[in-house]
Amino acid sequence: MTEVRNEETVEKTTVSVTIDGVAFEANPGELIIEAAERAGVYIPRFCYHPRMEPVGVCRMCLVEVSGPRGLSLQPSCYLRVVEGQEILTNSEKARKAQEGVLELLLTNHPLDCPVCDKGGECPLQDQAMAHGPGETRFIEEKRHWAKPIEIGPLVALDRERCIQCSRCTRFAADVAGEALIDFAFRGAEIEVAPFPLEPFSSYFSGNTVQICPVGALTAQPYRFKSRPWDLEQAESTCEGCAVGCRTVAQSSAGALVRYLGVDVDGVNRSWLCDKGRFGHEAVHAANRLSAPLLLREGALTESTWSEAISFAAAAIADAIRDHGAESVAVIGGARLTNEDAYAFAKLAKSIIGTDSVDAQLGDGLPAELVLGLPRATINSAALAKAVLVLGTDLREELPVLYLRLRGAAMAKEATTVIDVTPVTTSLAAFATTVNYLPGDLARTVALVADLPGAEGFGLDETQLSAARRALADSGIAADGSGLVVVAGRGDLGESAEVVSSALLSLHHALPGARFLPALRRANVHGALDMGLAPGLLPGRVDLDAGGDLIANGWNAVPRARGRDAITTLRAAADGEIKVLITLGADLVADVPDRALVREALAKVSTLVTVATHDDATVRVANVVLPVAGEAERSGTVTNLEGRVAPTTQKVVPPGTAWPAWIVASEIARRLGADLGFADFAAISHEISVAAGVYRGLSLGSARVEARREGVIVPLSNTPVTIATRRLDPMATPGITSVTEQGAQMTTGRTEEAAVEALIAPVSTAALLDHFGEPSIVFAPKVDAYTHRLSVRRALYDQGTLVQSSASMAPLAAPLIAQLHPQSLAALGVSDGGVVRLRSSRGSIDVTVRANAALDRRLVVIPARAELDGAVGAFDLIDAAEFAIDVQLESI
Amino acid sequence: MAHLSAENLDRARRLVAVYPKSRSALIPLCHLAQSQDGYLTEEAMVDIAELTGVTAAEVRGTATFYDMLHTEPVGDYVIAMCTNIACLLGGAYELLEHAEGRLGVHIGQTTADGNFTIEEAECLAACDTAPCVQVNHRFFGPLDGAGFDRLIDDLTAGRLVDQVPRHGVLNRVERTVGLLTENESEARA
Amino acid sequence: MITNADPIITRRIAFEDSYTIERYLATGGYEGLRRALTMTPEAVAEEVNKASLLGRGGAGFPAGRKWSMLRQAPTSYLVVNGDESEPATFKDHLLIERDPHQIIEGSLITAYAIGASQIFIFCRGEFALGLERLQAACNEAYAYGAIGKNIFGAGFSIDLVIHPGAGAYICGEETALLESLEGKRGFPRIKPPFFPAVNGLYGQPTVVNNIETMSNIPWIILNGGDAFAALGTGASTGTRLFALSGRVKRPGWYELEMSKTTFRDLIFDPSLGGGIIDDGTIKAFIPGGVSAPWFGPDQLDLGLDQEAVGKAGSMLGSGSVVVMDDTTCVVRAAWRITRFFHRESCGQCTPCREGGTWLEQIMRRIEEGGGRESDLDLLMDVCDNIAPGVSWPPQQTTICVLGPSIPSSIASAIRMFRDEFLAHIEAGCCPMGGAR
Numbered sequence A: 001m002t003e004v005r006n007e008e009t010v011e012k013t014t015v016s017v018t019i020d021g022v023a024f025e026a027n028p029g030e031l032i033i034e035a036a037e038r039a040g041v042y043i044p045r046f047c048y049h050p051r052m053e054p055v056g057v058c059r060m061c062l063v064e065v066s067g068p069r070g071l072s073l074q075p076s077c078y079l080r081v082v083e084g085q086e087i088l089t090n091s092e093k094a095r096k097a098q099e100g101v102l103e104l105l106l107t108n109h110p111l112d113c114p115v116c117d118k119g120g121e122c123p124l125q126d127q128a129m130a131h132g133p134g135e136t137r138f139i140e141e142k143r144h145w146a147k148p149i150e151i152g153p154l155v156a157l158d159r160e161r162c163i164q165c166s167r168c169t170r171f172a173a174d175v176a177g178e179a180l181i182d183f184a185f186r187g188a189e190i191e192v193a194p195f196p197l198e199p200f201s202s203y204f205s206g207n208t209v210q211i212c213p214v215g216a217l218t219a220q221p222y223r224f225k226s227r228p229w230d231l232e233q234a235e236s237t238c239e240g241c242a243v244g245c246r247t248v249a250q251s252s253a254g255a256l257v258r259y260l261g262v263d264v265d266g267v268n269r270s271w272l273c274d275k276g277r278f279g280h281e282a283v284h285a286a287n288r289l290s291a292p293l294l295l296r297e298g299a300l301t302e303s304t305w306s307e308a309i310s311f312a313a314a315a316i317a318d319a320i321r322d323h324g325a326e327s328v329a330v331i332g333g334a335r336l337t338n339e340d341a342y343a344f345a346k347l348a349k350s351i352i353g354t355d356s357v358d359a360q361l362g363d364g365l366p367a368e369l370v371l372g373l374p375r376a377t378i379n380s381a382a383l384a385k386a387v388l389v390l391g392t393d394l395r396e397e398l399p400v401l402y403l404r405l406r407g408a409a410m411a412k413e414a415t416t417v418i419d420v421t422p423v424t425t426s427l428a429a430f431a432t433t434v435n436y437l438p439g440d441l442a443r444t445v446a447l448v449a450d451l452p453g454a455e456g457f458g459l460d461e462t463q464l465s466a467a468r469r470a471l472a473d474s475g476i477a478a479d480g481s482g483l484v485v486v487a488g489r490g491d492l493g494e495s496a497e498v499v500s501s502a503l504l505s506l507h508h509a510l511p512g513a514r515f516l517p518a519l520r521r522a523n524v525h526g527a528l529d530m531g532l533a534p535g536l537l538p539g540r541v542d543l544d545a546g547g548d549l550i551a552n553g554w555n556a557v558p559r560a561r562g563r564d565a566i567t568t569l570r571a572a573a574d575g576e577i578k579v580l581i582t583l584g585a586d587l588v589a590d591v592p593d594r595a596l597v598r599e600a601l602a603k604v605s606t607l608v609t610v611a612t613h614d615d616a617t618v619r620v621a622n623v624v625l626p627v628a629g630e631a632e633r634s635g636t637v638t639n640l641e642g643r644v645a646p647t648t649q650k651v652v653p654p655g656t657a658w659p660a661w662i663v664a665s666e667i668a669r670r671l672g673a674d675l676g677f678a679d680f681a682a683i684s685h686e687i688s689v690a691a692g693v694y695r696g697l698s699l700g701s702a703r704v705e706a707r708r709e710g711v712i713v714p715l716s717n718t719p720v721t722i723a724t725r726r727l728d729p730m731a732t733p734g735i736t737s738v739t740e741q742g743a744q745m746t747t748g749r750t751e752e753a754a755v756e757a758l759i760a761p762v763s764t765a766a767l768l769d770h771f772g773e774p775s776i777v778f779a780p781k782v783d784a785y786t787h788r789l790s791v792r793r794a795l796y797d798q799g800t801l802v803q804s805s806a807s808m809a810p811l812a813a814p815l816i817a818q819l820h821p822q823s824l825a826a827l828g829v830s831d832g833g834v835v836r837l838r839s840s841r842g843s844i845d846v847t848v849r850a851n852a853a854l855d856r857r858l859v860v861i862p863a864r865a866e867l868d869g870a871v872g873a874f875d876l877i878d879a880a881e882f883a884i885d886v887q888l889e890s891i
Numbered sequence B: 001m002a003h004l005s006a007e008n009l010d011r012a013r014r015l016v017a018v019y020p021k022s023r024s025a026l027i028p029l030c031h032l033a034q035s036q037d038g039y040l041t042e043e044a045m046v047d048i049a050e051l052t053g054v055t056a057a058e059v060r061g062t063a064t065f066y067d068m069l070h071t072e073p074v075g076d077y078v079i080a081m082c083t084n085i086a087c088l089l090g091g092a093y094e095l096l097e098h099a100e101g102r103l104g105v106h107i108g109q110t111t112a113d114g115n116f117t118i119e120e121a122e123c124l125a126a127c128d129t130a131p132c133v134q135v136n137h138r139f140f141g142p143l144d145g146a147g148f149d150r151l152i153d154d155l156t157a158g159r160l161v162d163q164v165p166r167h168g169v170l171n172r173v174e175r176t177v178g179l180l181t182e183n184e185s186e187a188r189a
Numbered sequence C: 001m002i003t004n005a006d007p008i009i010t011r012r013i014a015f016e017d018s019y020t021i022e023r024y025l026a027t028g029g030y031e032g033l034r035r036a037l038t039m040t041p042e043a044v045a046e047e048v049n050k051a052s053l054l055g056r057g058g059a060g061f062p063a064g065r066k067w068s069m070l071r072q073a074p075t076s077y078l079v080v081n082g083d084e085s086e087p088a089t090f091k092d093h094l095l096i097e098r099d100p101h102q103i104i105e106g107s108l109i110t111a112y113a114i115g116a117s118q119i120f121i122f123c124r125g126e127f128a129l130g131l132e133r134l135q136a137a138c139n140e141a142y143a144y145g146a147i148g149k150n151i152f153g154a155g156f157s158i159d160l161v162i163h164p165g166a167g168a169y170i171c172g173e174e175t176a177l178l179e180s181l182e183g184k185r186g187f188p189r190i191k192p193p194f195f196p197a198v199n200g201l202y203g204q205p206t207v208v209n210n211i212e213t214m215s216n217i218p219w220i221i222l223n224g225g226d227a228f229a230a231l232g233t234g235a236s237t238g239t240r241l242f243a244l245s246g247r248v249k250r251p252g253w254y255e256l257e258m259s260k261t262t263f264r265d266l267i268f269d270p271s272l273g274g275g276i277i278d279d280g281t282i283k284a285f286i287p288g289g290v291s292a293p294w295f296g297p298d299q300l301d302l303g304l305d306q307e308a309v310g311k312a313g314s315m316l317g318s319g320s321v322v323v324m325d326d327t328t329c330v331v332r333a334a335w336r337i338t339r340f341f342h343r344e345s346c347g348q349c350t351p352c353r354e355g356g357t358w359l360e361q362i363m364r365r366i367e368e369g370g371g372r373e374s375d376l377d378l379l380m381d382v383c384d385n386i387a388p389g390v391s392w393p394p395q396q397t398t399i400c401v402l403g404p405s406i407p408s409s410i411a412s413a414i415r416m417f418r419d420e421f422l423a424h425i426e427a428g429c430c431p432m433g434g435a436r
């Protein structure tokens, strides 16, 4: 049979339906419930969640739909629109069905709303008030279960309240990929349950609480903390890591009680990780600094701001006078807002005149590389043909990026994910894994991506050829278009030089590839963008491009490139740094070369710490300047995509803590200079007129404020359309029911707004000139008597943020070294015994665990697993080495 | 015993190999584990999770959906007493009452000596022999009170060991042929 | 008067050793498969089409039509539904224990006709003996060369797996069965797609057929579809295995030519049901499994015919007939059936999970004497929330038809025996006392 095709037929791009008698043009393949919503008709629902596959089980959304056999009741969350369809959401039959389902859901639901966390923001309660019958016809006995049981460290379950919508179990299995909870039993007995021997300890467990449409799942940190009607909220950006998930911060009586995820298409799609979600606990922790401290007679004692600032300024002035501006250095800033970072960059580079400024702590990548490589977005990575992840266990470092990549890998048109990593990571469930020894990343990548000059050197051939095949079959173009590379410092046992070498080689050979930096500290990208890096000025430009700044209030820009964090510390150890200013950075704990830090701090004359929490570095400072942190000040932050989004003040800082930019201004003033900022808006304005890729953009401009999605810099010349998703009150029940303040919450229909870039885009590619021709570097071979150190980050660690949060502190990974059982046997040490690890830098004694999946030459040890005074991985690391080799000794 | 024995692990791997996807072996593996311990131990569920590539929560969640799979210990003989329509019409509830009296336990309970557990069953598809019961999934019926007492006596005296294996032993005939060759099962994996 | 053809699927059952391959081969076993392998798959399917064999699992969908819907794909499956758990149904149980080779042969022929790449026989877990017989038969058939590589040298290869269930009525529903076979909870899949032929086991095209349906296939191939279609009338062709139980003297299974026998014959004929126990009076009967609405004595003269029963407002369903007599408390009977559905609901859908639970509670309360007159309206209204209109065939607010099956017996009992309900309510107990 020949196919007859009518050339005249114009492809219709919409589907015509009628909804309650009104004609509507729906999108092809759209769910009826979504089409109705866009048409302004809200259909009640419980099991449907806009970010999960529909299952149609609760039956709340039944509507009458026309089909070949006339009208019938159908779940509108599951059925998709069909041309000519008639949809009745409000017919007598549809209403009876919906009311029937509601009544049935209530038959076994306890009437404990007054003591239920969800009471007041409960969709079931709301539905019952709106549509339910006044009185109950149910006189039988309700089902009874033991009241809330702890199903995980952060989540409690009240089974009596569960309406079996399966949102939580589907989230765990389908979105997070860890089905640690599942339905158990059958029919009326169904309960959500973890396995008795395995609690629901997922990094994403809090999402199940957020999407539970009733009060069955509650978050341990929030239980009984507040009632919805006492809450105030502000839309903000999570400062837990560099993904920058959109949140609302909710407070009650002046204290933060809850963060919830907001649905933005570009970033978190309503999900959060538990570290971000419960991070608000650290804001009100007991170790917050609330007054300036000065070291007097060997002890840090409270002082006035005036004394403290004078002291710091005097030390700086003396140093400049006696030793030159480069004897003053600044380290840190990745936890500041962009505006705060800008103020400190201006203080350092324009007023003090030093370029030895670095927001990274020796655990990052060269700023020129991060800012110079062509950047991907999270969405573009999720839509890429292939994603190459280098070294980083994304679930541990950038959890929601992990969720997004997992989603991409599980999608129908799946993204190929290749994980090049010393230790098999959480990505292994959906990625092709290639294992290598720290120090070998660049030459491993060269082999996987078939880069010029790649040479074999004894990798696992099966793994390697599988990865090469996966990449070749993924559909990326010859120039690398369609490939996204995600890389940071996933293994601190491997130096930045090795990672840089890998990235530069990839960029050189595959110019079409895009990069997503996996640096994890919340606003590290914003800090680099604001010039908190040697050789750079605000706006991703180098020192030669200071003209705009000079024209806009800068005194000067440094002439020569200064030192990065590690070289600063080396210079300090050599006695060349007189004043060291830290910005929210705990050098003692966080720099992966602790011996170097100790030497440096011992030699520095004055240590000025600008900080939020008491930590090991604060304790050895000469002057401590407490500042407002997360949720205590408004501003913008920039995530790993370069997405600028507002972070919003919700509570007041403790004691007399100041916003950080005021500290910078005041120091400048005592130095006899003026940063020129009368208020916060002035900084914003200056950034928007003077700071390279940030020109045209400021918090003050509606552009950032009104866009839930934020705006990605550099702005392009072409107008972009950003859809602002309507918040589904059922997907985010706690958000839509609470008083709205701060940045505006959209709860109407989808809005689309054009953001027009007014400024010609600034190219940042020239920053890569800093590096010259790429070459592949690697560490020397491990000999038979040594082991290679792999230092991995865990989401819950001994860092200040986790340890300041009561709920998360106990979850921190212990200091345990993992070794292949044969290595243990050779040592004569049993699993669980103690081994001494000795590097050129020092030695530590650690408990060991056998792990047969490891390379026999590896020792894997967590970064940041030490508490005060204790030892850890950073005692073994020499920042000068490509990789760290250790000797094992039994003791 | 808790984890699957070496022999049963071997059986388990052969069961997994029969299916195009390993999760399909989940229920057969639960039966296997029950044949070992009489019920599904937590350790066995962990083993099954590993063998089928799911989480232990999913194994337990799946197993508890099914009436035949027990996650708590039961008696050596589980007596499933049908009370559904045909047996009801034949006097099943009267028989059930008799059984509770004879054994001194209620539905869902196990006798103190650990010999018998009684359960109320749905239709066992033996309605022509109503009221009927199953002992470890072997049929007996029609039964009256006296017949039930005889059955208990026979079981206690060990006169039915050939007919009624220990609880959990379902299918004593193993698949002996038709296994995929090793290459084929590898190709599938 | 009973006109009965020779049995088709139970012809071997009289033999003690009917389940062995020796007896099977001695009685024409695997001849159908040999014949089929000389035909093209299309020709085999055409015979079954001509036979107009209706599925014997309950829904009565023509097997030939189901096969022709199978999407062509490199991998497809045949899954045989041996989960038989519909109360009062025990025909597949018989066929599994007594003639497993016939099922296997029928399945092999079917797999050949539809081009399946693997066969799974899903056998109800409680049929321990049946599972052993099926597995033994499978082993024998492999050894005999009827299963496996290059069957009978005809170039056709296939593997057959006996898969045990684990006790859940809902796994008889074909999509729940597939989920269960995938190692999951037996949650019926939401429709569309309506047929496993589109999206079945592991998402591949799949045909699910009942044990009895499969058992008919060898005969059809050997004797021709026309011979099968010549039996019965209209759409109801061939014979059917009826399971008779309840208050009759001779409960049991009877293979009868379709349409030619009436319910009265089945229940009262001395060679069949033999009449009511103690020569009592028949009060009501369920014509096709407990999902079906009940009939009263006035419908006894209906033929055992799918269409006729359907027109009269019920269904032949799984072919099981349950008889209630004047010693039966209909409230108790309807309660017990409701309790069954309440216990067997998979629990996905709110109307079925909560509605079934509520209905069971109300029914129990009435039976135990705590009923109120308003309960009768309430029962009907809750039924209406599960099956809007409470009519036949039911409309539904649920994913599968277990939910809308719940109202059948309640609505039947209330409509037919309202007085008995009122008597319970008035007396504050069951007026029949120890009635069964």
Ligand SMILES: Cc1cc2nc3c(=O)[nH]c(=O)nc-3n(C[C@H](O)[C@H](O)[C@H](O)COP(=O)(O)O)c2cc1C
Binding pocket: C054, C055, C056, C057, C058, C059, C060, C061, C063, C066, C081, C082, C083, C084, C085, C086, C169, C170, C171, C172, C173, C174, C175, C208, C209, C210, C211, C213, C214, C400, C401, C402
């Ligand atoms: C709740 C429910 C239970 C069922 N139970 C069975 C069963 O036990 N056995 C069976 O063969 N079909 C059962 N069915 C019907 C199957 O879904 C399916 O229609 C049948 O297996 C197809 O085979 P057939 O076309 O050969 O009849 C059930 C259906 C429902 C809705």
Ligand code: SF4
Binding pocket: C170, C187, C188, C344, C345, C346, C347, C348, C349, C350, C352, C353, C398, C399, C400, C401, C402, C403, C404
């Ligand atoms: S109707 Fe009942 S048995 Fe069927 S899918 Fe829904 S809850 Fe499960």
Ligand code: FES
Binding pocket: A044, A045, A046, A047, A048, A055, A056, A057, A058, A059, A060, A061, A062, A075, A076, A077, A078
């Ligand atoms: S069935 Fe549609 S929202 Fe639950």
